Amino acid sequence: MTTTVIKNGTVVTADLSYKADVAVENGIITEIGEGLKGDKELDATGCYVMPGGIDPHTHLEMPFMGTYSTDDFDSGTQAALAGGTTMVVDFALPSPGQGLLDALQMWDNKAGRAHCDYSYHMAVTWWGEQVFDEMKTVIDTRGITTFKHFMAYKGALMVNDDEMYASFQRLAELGGIAMVHAENGDVVAELSAKLLAEGNTGPEAHAYSRPPQVEGEAANRAIMIADMAGVPLYVVHVSCEEAHEAIRRARQQGKRVWGEPLIQHLTLDESEYFNQDWDHAARRVMSPPFRNQKHQDSLWAGLMSGSLSVVATDHCAFTTDQKRYGVGDFTKIPNGTGGLEDRIPMLWTQGVGSGRLTPEEFVAVTSTNIAKILNCYPRKGAIRVGSDADILVLDPEKEKTISAAAQVSAIDYNVFEGKKVKGLPRYVMTRGHVAVTDGTLTSREGHGQFVERKAGTPTNTALSKWKDLTAPRPVQRSGIPASGV
Numbered sequence: 001m002t003t004t005v006i007k008n009g010t011v012v013t014a015d016l017s018y019k020a021d022v023a024v025e026n027g028i029i030t031e032i033g034e035g036l037k038g039d040k041e042l043d044a045t046g047c048y049v050m051p052g053g054i055d056p057h058t059h060l061e062m063p064f065m066g067t068y069s070t071d072d073f074d075s076g077t078q079a080a081l082a083g084g085t086t087m088v089v090d091f092a093l094p095s096p097g098q099g100l101l102d103a104l105q106m107w108d109n110k111a112g113r114a115h116c117d118y119s120y121h122m123a124v125t126w127w128g129e130q131v132f133d134e135m136k137t138v139i140d141t142r143g144i145t146t147f148k149h150f151m152a153y154k155g156a157l158m159v160n161d162d163e164m165y166a167s168f169q170r171l172a173e174l175g176g177i178a179m180v181h182a183e184n185g186d187v188v189a190e191l192s193a194k195l196l197a198e199g200n201t202g203p204e205a206h207a208y209s210r211p212p213q214v215e216g217e218a219a220n221r222a223i224m225i226a227d228m229a230g231v232p233l234y235v236v237h238v239s240c241e242e243a244h245e246a247i248r249r250a251r252q253q254g255k256r257v258w259g260e261p262l263i264q265h266l267t268l269d270e271s272e273y274f275n276q277d278w279d280h281a282a283r284r285v286m287s288p289p290f291r292n293q294k295h296q297d298s299l300w301a302g303l304m305s306g307s308l309s310v311v312a313t314d315h316c317a318f319t320t321d322q323k324r325y326g327v328g329d330f331t332k333i334p335n336g337t338g339g340l341e342d343r344i345p346m347l348w349t350q351g352v353g354s355g356r357l358t359p360e361e362f363v364a365v366t367s368t369n370i371a372k373i374l375n376c377y378p379r380k381g382a383i384r385v386g387s388d389a390d391i392l393v394l395d396p397e398k399e400k401t402i403s404a405a406a407q408v409s410a411i412d413y414n415v416f417e418g419k420k421v422k423g424l425p426r427y428v429m430t431r432g433h434v435a436v437t438d439g440t441l442t443s444r445e446g447h448g449q450f451v452e453r454k455a456g457t458p459t460n461t462a463l464s465k466w467k468d469l470t471a472p473r474p475v476q477r478s479g480i481p482a483s484g485v
């Protein structure tokens, strides 16, 4: 068996930093110490040796808003590795009426191309007895324990409060974790219709249609419903003070609630939508939209104080041509931005480089915290003997200017274009395989493996039988292509 030793670096974990070599054999970290020898040696002099990034929020080749997101498990996971991320967690998304297991089969077919390890969250896009039943199978036999609920995208992905409450209760008894996309979909639909009726058709109207209040309201509501159901809650893409404040308060009260800001919301603001050309603004249309400085400061404060736990990307990349589906009607601009390749360098530069985060805190919010939340620690998110050798060797002196021309992602622009970053991968290792050496990719299609996760202890055993909701409404789900949502 060949042993690879990463030599002369500083190991950084979420707890502490120390000088040591790291030996890897057969995809696993086998020894950490000084003066280790191997068949192959990687020089990490002057570098930090840390757990590879985990991005718990991606949408690869996702059917959405009449098209598919362009980065798939092939290009998306290469982009991840190029940027120091060694595991992604993608959302398996059933079309309304489609079973969970059926949707997972579709995701398995796509994910076979992954260059790095991956897991899934399951989306609950509709509610029915089949979903109730299959939740147990998904958790017990597939090792998927996290279920996301869209409180927005009315008429397509959105679930109502009674459906959400029922689903949360089911998760509580199965030891799962509820996740929410927190935006009040009813209010967004009203605001969007009003803006369009008044002739506001451009991408800047997208931001006006989703003010911070719609997010704050939904985050509060989800937290209260989760509390009543007794389920832990993970709030994705927290973009504003209103949602952060709700999470902060819940945590202070001892509720198991986590918040996930995105690198985009931390580093890009709403000026990207205003007085810009159509393409520039549309390329940055995502939900929630970018906010102002006050909200960005709140998110940074959350990371620094620990009230926000994880930095993700919501990587959902559409080309300019796809964005142009929304010319004349901002509600038809596919929502989503890229970030997989840039999360680590951007957060290192603007977080550690600015002194807001220590290197250890950086490791916590890019890798270790989410590995713990998702119950795959210390296989992932750790530099420990026995852990998977998913390793980022980061050179804090290496610099570049981000540019679409040089990116791995398959789209034709980059929302971070022109940003200078300092702190880039020298080596990236995925389960022992060296996938990046100084910007050169040597990853392999299909190398990625699915990471199963175990459920936690049930948090509420009171309600376990399927029950029809008392007042089922005819929910109109229109305009959904048969292939997706």
Ligand code: DUC
Pocket (backbone or CB within 6 Å): 059, 181, 285, 286, 287, 288, 314, 316, 335, 336, 337
């Ligand atoms: N937001 C986006 O911008 N894209 C994908 C889904 C989402 O919630």
Ligand code: ZN
Pocket (backbone or CB within 6 Å): 181, 236, 237, 287
């Ligand atoms: Zn979302």
Ligand code: ZN
Pocket (backbone or CB within 6 Å): 057, 058, 059, 314
């Ligand atoms: Zn998302």
Ligand code: ZN
Pocket (backbone or CB within 6 Å): 432, 433, 434
């Ligand atoms: Zn190899």
